[in-house]
Amino acid sequence: MPKRSILHMFDPMPNNSPFDINMALDAGFDVLMPYSNVKLENIQNLTQDAIFSRSPSGIKKTGIFIGGRDIGLAIDMLQATKPAMVPPFEVSVFADPSGAYTTAAALVACVEKALKEVHGKALTDCKALVFGGTGPVGIATGIIASLQGANTVLVDHLSVDTANDAAKQYNRRFSASMTGAVARTDADKIALLADADIVFCTAKAGIRVLNAAVLAQTEQLKVAGDVNAVPPAGIEGVDANDMAVPMIHATRSPKAVGVGALAVGNVKYQLQRELLKSMLQSDKPVIIDFREAFSKARGLV
Structure with missing residues (x-):
């Protein structure tokens, strides 16, 4: 049975954004798993649970999305995923709190x-x-x-x-x-x-x-x-x-x-969709924050 793509959506707020959920489904992810009230200290364990439960072929179809409203905390969470990964168990991570980065x-x-x-x-x-x-x-x-x-x-x-x-x-x-x-x-x-x-x-x-x-x-x-x-x-x-x-x-x-x-908004929509798709299409894990988003946006305008 082919592996399905999974996006784990970590959010420090009481609820995940319906906007991001819609965007991720439309970008091609098969399964979305929203997590609310996530704390920074939870990121390592959540990341390792996400990566060690899949084979190398499944890892390529696994991603992490970081939401919330605090752009500094989102970067902290993104950075916290990196030491939690052990090659070849590495996945793509995309931070976009409140859509602020895109x-x-x-x-x-x-x-x-x-x-x-x-x-x-x-x-x-x-x-x-x-x-x-x-x-x-x-x-x-x-x-x-x-x-x-x-x-x-x-x-x-x-x-x-x-x-x-x-x-x-x-x-x-x-x-x-x-x-x-x-x-x-x-x-x-x-x-x-x-x-x-x-x-x-x-x-x-x-x-x-x-x-x-x-x-x-x-x-x-x-x-x-x-x-x-x-x-x-x-x-x-x-x-x-x-x-x-x-x-x-x-x-x-x-x-x-x-x-x-x-x-x-039209550029923002295209941008978020393309960045989400890149998580599925890239041969190697991608790490995306506002810097990568701006670089990509320049090519869309």
Whole structure:
């Protein structure tokens, strides 16, 4: 009887994401085993139970997916699987907490493409603001942009200390160079946008972050990307399907273009599917986090 493919889905939260379960089934895994309330100290034993119960042929059809909402904990869990494996008992591992890694990778790749095609610039030439910058997608977006050379600012809507703490924590962890800022009011946003080239809008769904009046004051804006697909859009005037479409409200930044949530979401969907499929198709185990996700996303835009 041929071995069936199994994906063990480790999640520190009370429930696994239905989104990830659907994606894994559609990518070709035969059996999904969700585990909730998983702690970091559980990872070694769970990993070894998953690998030592299958023959070498079965090992090639076994994978581990790490979810949750904490992007740092997800990396810790991913790293904890590595010493638990003993060749040839090694399996592929994919971390994507709350879809943060694949969403951030898709967002930065789409904005990077628009920046190059419309303005002839690279991320390393630019200052980037990440609104909603202290959430999982925002932090992952900031890390990716910073590692690509952008002068990156994580913007929180309540506390500069929260933003600075997040920037410092993940700078240490991933050798990034982010800073923090707060934007409680439209005036705060206008001040931050005065010398910004790029906006990444990663705030909660259904929250308008940048309205027309704020956008009208920008003079240096080149590309703005939004991941909020729930009306109203995070950036006024940027429609969900826009891909490098002129921003009608950024009247003082006449070449500014927007990237909408569904344009990003389409790349995110393709990206997660392709990464899940790679776990089944690769001859050797693959280890996937936001870095591998961004590299793959660049090839999809």
